[in-house]
Each structure stands twice: as C-alpha cells, then as structure tokens.
Amino acid sequence: MSIFSLSEEDSASLKNFRDYVDEVIFPCSNEWEENESIPDDILNDFADRGFMGAFIPKAWGGMGMNNLRFGLFCAELARGSVSLLSILTVHNMTSQAILRWGTEEQKKRWLPRLSKGVIRAAFALTEPEIGSDASNITTRAVPQGGTYILNGAKKWISFSTKADLILVIAQYPEKGPAAFLVERQAPGLSITPMKGLLGFRAAEVGEVTFNDCKVGTDSLLANPGGGFTYVASHALDHGRYCVGWGGTGVIRGCVEACTEYTRTRHQFGRALRSHQLIQAMVADMATDLEAATSLAMRAADSRETMEPESIMLSSISKYFTSKAALRAATDAVQIHGGNGCGPDYPVQRYYRDAKVCEIIEGSSQMQQLMISREVFTGALVRRQRRRQRDVR
Ligand SMILES: Cc1cc2nc3c(=O)[nH]c(=O)nc-3n(C[C@H](O)[C@H](O)[C@H](O)COP(=O)(O)OP(=O)(O)OC[C@H]3O[C@@H](n4cnc5c(N)ncnc54)[C@H](O)[C@@H]3O)c2cc1C
Structure with missing residues (x-):
C-alpha cells in the first residue's frame, strides 16, 4: 500500500x-x-x-x-x-x-x-512600501500603560474586509518584529477594500490602517523579536503548503476544462482534441499535474513526519506548482480560444489566479533565493544522498 x-x-x-x-x-x-x-x-x-x-x-x-x-x-x-x-x-x-x-x-x-x-481571521505582514523584505516592516507597536499602541499600514491583506481578528506583524522598540492579535473593533483600526485586482478578486482583500490603534497586552503572540522569525515564518510555511496544493487543483481544473472543450468544439471538420498541437498542450498540462502532485505529496509526507526539510519541500512545491499552474492556465486559455477570454468558462479565472500564486506567500524569486541557499550549503545534496540510502 x-x-x-x-x-x-x-x-x-x-x-x-x-x-x-x-x-x-x-x-x-x-x-x-x-x-x-x-x-x-x-x-x-x-x-x-x-x-x-x-x-x-x-x-x-x-x-x-x-x-x-x-x-x-x-x-x-x-x-x-x-x-x-x-x-x-x-x-x-x-x-x-x-x-x-x-x-x-x-x-x-x-x-x-x-x-x-x-x-474569521486574516494575516497582515505586507505594507505599501515593504513586501519581500518583510523583516523590515515599518508598522510600530509601542507599549504604553498596560496596552500597545500600533501605528502604520498594511496592504494586500486577504479576507481583511470580513475578518474579526487580524494577526499583525509590527516592530517592537529595540526588539524587532512582534506579532499581535488585533480585533476588528480595536480603536484606531480601519479597513478599506481593494478592488479591481488581477486575480483573487473575491478574496476580500483590503488595506488595514492603524492610527494610534490600542490593543491589550494579552494580544501579544510570542515574545517581541520573534514576530517574523517564528510567528510569521510558521504562518507563511503553512500558506506555501496550501498554495502548493491549490496549484495542483488549478492544473487539474485546466485539464478537466480542456478535456471537455476539445471534445465538443470542432474546427476544420474535426474535434479540437484530434489536432496534434492541441494534444501537445494537454500532454504538457498532464505532465505538470503529475509533477506538481508528487511534490505536494512529498511536502505532505515530510510535514506529517516532521522532517526538518519540510519547510524547504513546501517552498519547492509552491515554487514549482504556481509556475506550472500558470503554464497550464495559459495553454488552457489558448485551447479555449476566444471563449477562454470570456466569463462562461473557468480558464480565464485560473489564469488570473495562477499569476497571483507566483507572488503571494513569498514571490517565486524569494523561493528561488531560499532553494538556492539550500543548494549552496550542501543541504540538498545531503538530503538526496540520505533518500537514496533509505530507498536501497
Ligand atoms: C491578491 C493578493 C493577496 C495577498 N494577501 C496577502 C495577505 O493576506 N497578507 C499579507 O501580508 N500579504 C498579502 N499579499 C502580499 C504579498 O505577499 C506580496 O505582494 C508579496 O510578498 C510580494 O511583495 P511586494 O508586492 O511588495 O513586491 P516587492 O517585494 O516589491 O517585489 C517586487 C518584485 O521584485 C522581486 N524582488 C524583490 N526582492 C528581490 C530580490 N532580492 N531578488 C530578486 N527579486 C526580488 C519580487 O520577487 C517581485 O517580483 C497579497 C498579495 C496579493 C497580490
């Protein structure tokens, strides 16, 4: 089994x-x-x-x-x-x-x-001026008479327009990033919906502003200084795991949509699926689906057995799969022709959402930096050798 x-x-x-x-x-x-x-x-x-x-x-x-x-x-x-x-x-x-x-x-x-x-909860790390360089966020939290006072702004925060609770990463004086659980009704907190996005259009994305926003001391999560290294990193690892698997769903959605469309749509007197150039695109999609699923499953296994490299494997899965999902969605739109650009088929939505998957939870470039670091420290080769030993 x-x-x-x-x-x-x-x-x-x-x-x-x-x-x-x-x-x-x-x-x-x-x-x-x-x-x-x-x-x-x-x-x-x-x-x-x-x-x-x-x-x-x-x-x-x-x-x-x-x-x-x-x-x-x-x-x-x-x-x-x-x-x-x-x-x-x-x-x-x-x-x-x-x-x-x-x-x-x-x-x-x-x-x-x-x-x-x-x-309902949201997670707020990114700011208008700080994204990839996340440990250098500028939102500040200052202790004051048994409370913390937050000032600053967060941007691109999914689900924030409907969230009751937001996990906010903010700088703590002299200690560095800290994490706070901020309730929606906290005085000084305001949320503005963001509209007209490329993808994730229904994800209730918003901008969150803190204007002398007062929260209790019980809102601090973990010790000040550990807000990025521990709290945000743990959350982002979970996020990347979800995006890795989500991408496999997008690719499968593309395969399913194209299977049906190429059966029913005819050009030059034949079903689209009988044209070899169409078959080539479908074959690439299927190959990406198998590869992406294998990586996601490997990430699942490593998380379940709490292998130290599970974070790296989720990063690799997210990196590969978001790119593969965009490849698949690009071809799926192509296969659907004009219909691929309209609202009656799911492929235009997959296309827009797959592009966003390359940017969120650390962009593809951030994943590349992390993965290449593993190569240069020798960890990747050691891991591969260990796996070969285990297989024998
Ligand atoms: C729809 C949507 C939903 C989101 N939801 C959330 C959320 O819920 N919570 C949250 O906190 N954030 C959220 N984000 C923000 C997202 O995580 C950031 O957009 C992402 O981390 C990239 O940051 P940035 O947009 O500031 O780009 P930047 O950091 O400004 O980067 C711009 C480009 O430069 C590249 N780049 C940056 N530094 C380097 C480098 N050293 N080497 C090579 N290339 C580099 C990046 O890869 C990118 O391509 C969301 C974004 C979107 C679009």
Whole structure:
C-alpha cells in the first residue's frame, strides 16, 4: 500500500467535499470574481460544515485533518475557487500561529471559535512600501500603560474586509518584529477594500490602517523579536503548503476544462482534441499535474513526519506548482480560444489566479533565493544522498 493512501473514511469525506465543490462552489465562482466578493451565506455555510477548522486539531473543535487529507482538500477547493482557498489559507495561517505560539489563554480564547468559523481571521505582514523584505516592516507597536499602541499600514491583506481578528506583524522598540492579535473593533483600526485586482478578486482583500490603534497586552503572540522569525515564518510555511496544493487543483481544473472543450468544439471538420498541437498542450498540462502532485505529496509526507526539510519541500512545491499552474492556465486559455477570454468558462479565472500564486506567500524569486541557499550549503545534496540510502 502506498504511504500516501487515505483511509476509507477520509476518501469518502473527500468525495463528499468534491461533490460539494462541484455543486456549490464551482458554478458560482466566476460570478463571485465579477462581484469581487463571496456572499456571506456561502461563507457561513462553508463554516457551518466545519471547513474553516479543517486543519485545526479536534481537541480545539476543528476537523483535525492530517497533512495529506488537508492538502487534497485544498486542491479540490482551488479547482472550485482559488479566492475561497485563499480565505481559508489566511484564516488558518493565523489559527496555526496561535496553535504553535499562543499561550493556553490565547488558545482557549480563539481556537474554538476559529475552528467553527464563528470568527474569521486574516494575516497582515505586507505594507505599501515593504513586501519581500518583510523583516523590515515599518508598522510600530509601542507599549504604553498596560496596552500597545500600533501605528502604520498594511496592504494586500486577504479576507481583511470580513475578518474579526487580524494577526499583525509590527516592530517592537529595540526588539524587532512582534506579532499581535488585533480585533476588528480595536480603536484606531480601519479597513478599506481593494478592488479591481488581477486575480483573487473575491478574496476580500483590503488595506488595514492603524492610527494610534490600542490593543491589550494579552494580544501579544510570542515574545517581541520573534514576530517574523517564528510567528510569521510558521504562518507563511503553512500558506506555501496550501498554495502548493491549490496549484495542483488549478492544473487539474485546466485539464478537466480542456478535456471537455476539445471534445465538443470542432474546427476544420474535426474535434479540437484530434489536432496534434492541441494534444501537445494537454500532454504538457498532464505532465505538470503529475509533477506538481508528487511534490505536494512529498511536502505532505515530510510535514506529517516532521522532517526538518519540510519547510524547504513546501517552498519547492509552491515554487514549482504556481509556475506550472500558470503554464497550464495559459495553454488552457489558448485551447479555449476566444471563449477562454470570456466569463462562461473557468480558464480565464485560473489564469488570473495562477499569476497571483507566483507572488503571494513569498514571490517565486524569494523561493528561488531560499532553494538556492539550500543548494549552496550542501543541504540538498545531503538530503538526496540520505533518500537514496533509505530507498536501497
Ligand atoms: C491578491 C493578493 C493577496 C495577498 N494577501 C496577502 C495577505 O493576506 N497578507 C499579507 O501580508 N500579504 C498579502 N499579499 C502580499 C504579498 O505577499 C506580496 O505582494 C508579496 O510578498 C510580494 O511583495 P511586494 O508586492 O511588495 O513586491 P516587492 O517585494 O516589491 O517585489 C517586487 C518584485 O521584485 C522581486 N524582488 C524583490 N526582492 C528581490 C530580490 N532580492 N531578488 C530578486 N527579486 C526580488 C519580487 O520577487 C517581485 O517580483 C497579497 C498579495 C496579493 C497580490
């Protein structure tokens, strides 16, 4: 039996989820992108089914999925709506950070409600002037009489327009980045929706401004100084894992759309699929799908067994898969011709969302820097040798 096998129960629940995506998510997804928002009744239904807590342990009220099952779940969701996956991703980035770095009080206060989606969470690191160079953010948090006062601005924050809780990374005097759990009603906090985006149009992206925003001392997550190295890095690792799997869902969506379209569309008296240049594009898509899935599964396995290289493997998976998803979506639009540019097919949405996947959770260039560092320190070669030894 493959080490990647799911239990019968997990397979059945994944099949149910696939049906749910086919019936509820996929048919409405283009419309949500057009309206630049996902209706509340859909988000509430998604939460009521327990999906917002899919990866939160059962002990805290979540579904307690393991890494593989959660990855496959993300892939199915992305096929239906990458925007909804990105909402789930940031909600979980904050939840995972609390799970890993929160005090018992913080866990008790937030996790049960995050699991049920009763409260919604966002993750705010990027600023108008600082993105890739994230440890040098300029938002400041100053301790003052039993509170912290935050000043600054965050940009491109997914789900912020509907979030009740935002994990904010801000500089702490003399100690460096710190992480704060900021509630929506905190005085001095304002959120402005961002419209007209290329992709992730329904991901409720916004700008978050802190103007003498006052939060209690119980909002500090982990020690000041560890806000980037520990809290944000942990959250971003989770984010990259989700994007890696999400990309496999996008590629599969492209394969499925092209399978159907090339069967029914005829040119030069024959179905499109009988033209060899079309077959070549479909073959490339299928090859990318297999490669991307293998990388995502390897990342899942390494996370499950807590291998030290799991962070690197999620980074490689995210890097490869977001590029592969864009390749697949580009060809899928090409195969659909003019129809590929219109609102009646999913491929234009995949194309726009795949491009964004190359930028979020650390751009492709940031992943390349991280991966090449592993090569130059010799870690990659050592890992490959160890694997060859294990296989023998
Ligand atoms: C739809 C969407 C949703 C997002 N959601 C969130 C969110 O929820 N929370 C959040 O905190 N952020 C979010 N982001 C922000 C995202 O993480 C950043 O856009 C990303 O990290 C890149 O930062 P930047 O846009 O400032 O680009 P920059 O850092 O300015 O980089 C611009 C370009 O230069 C390249 N570059 C930068 N430095 C180097 C270097 N040293 N070597 C080579 N190339 C380099 C980059 O790869 C990029 O191509 C979101 C962005 C988008 C578009």
